[in-house]
Amino acid sequence: MIRINIPMTDDIEKYIDRVAYRDHPALAACRNEAQTRGQMAMMQVAPEQAAFLQMLIGLLSARRVLEIGTFTGYSALAMALSLPEGGKLITLDISEEYVGLARTFWQQANVADRIEAIIGDAAKSLDDLIRLRGEGSFDLIVIDADKPGYPAYYEKALRLVRSGGVIVVDDTLIHGRVVTGPLATDPDYVGPATDAVRALNEMIHAQASVEMVLMPWRDGLTLVRKL
Numbered sequence: 001m002i003r004i005n006i007p008m009t010d011d012i013e014k015y016i017d018r019v020a021y022r023d024h025p026a027l028a029a030c031r032n033e034a035q036t037r038g039q040m041a042m043m044q045v046a047p048e049q050a051a052f053l054q055m056l057i058g059l060l061s062a063r064r065v066l067e068i069g070t071f072t073g074y075s076a077l078a079m080a081l082s083l084p085e086g087g088k089l090i091t092l093d094i095s096e097e098y099v100g101l102a103r104t105f106w107q108q109a110n111v112a113d114r115i116e117a118i119i120g121d122a123a124k125s126l127d128d129l130i131r132l133r134g135e136g137s138f139d140l141i142v143i144d145a146d147k148p149g150y151p152a153y154y155e156k157a158l159r160l161v162r163s164g165g166v167i168v169v170d171d172t173l174i175h176g177r178v179v180t181g182p183l184a185t186d187p188d189y190v191g192p193a194t195d196a197v198r199a200l201n202e203m204i205h206a207q208a209s210v211e212m213v214l215m216p217w218r219d220g221l222t223l224v225r226k227l
């Protein structure tokens with residue numbers, strides 16, 4: 001098969017940064033802070049993916065958004081900026097430290113009142129949400145946390161999202177490891193992460209109750225629409 005493969009260069013990256021999305025000072029500040037953490041900056045979704053999440057909120061007329069994996073609050077901030085009046089975003093993370101930092105950016109952008117952060121293991125927080133809020137209570141759910149948890153997070157998210165609502169799953173290619181398997185040079189956590197994401201990709205692909213597409217965008221972004 002003939003494919004168009006554009007190798008990503010610094011110049012193309014700069015071009016994307018100039019014309020692919022519209023920035024916000026608080027989003028830029030949040031990205032800059034993550035850069036001071038070296039490799040951990042990779043945990044944030046890419047700026048144009050954040051813009052895509054913002055567009056999804058508009059397309060779905062989403063008012064109730066759930067995120068699994070806050071880190072320093074970048075994707076949560078982007079989505080909160082796009083929520084309509086009265087809209088709410090709940091974000092789940094296990095780290096009190098990250099969420100504390102995230103709050104400073106949410107406050108800077110005046111959206112802290114639209115965001116509720118729940119600290120704890122996401123599997124338990126999701127069970128609590130199913131019990132307290134009920135099934136079908138979110139328009140949009142973004143999964144971007146520890147990869148071994150993905151299959152369980154997805155199953156719970158599928159209960160929490162409404163019919164016609166969307167689940168976004170980030171990092172569904174694991175740098176191509178879903179095909180090659182972990183390399184000898186990879187750290188230990190890559191093996192379980194790869195197994196979990198592969199299992200989830202197969203599960204979603206086989207599921208007749210959803211419409212799905214895995215977009216080979218950055219590290220892979222899967223969109224699932226509950227029918």
Ligand SMILES: C[S@@+](CC[C@H](N)C(=O)[O-])C[C@H]1O[C@@H](n2cnc3c(N)ncnc32)[C@H](O)[C@@H]1O
Binds near residue numbers: 070071074122
């Ligand atoms: C990839 S980062 C999230 C990035 C964020 N969505 C963004 O774009 O800025 C993953 C987050 O998942 C959190 N995490 C890891 N294990 C978790 C667990 N068991 N429950 C909840 N959060 C967890 C980590 O603390 C980390 O902040």
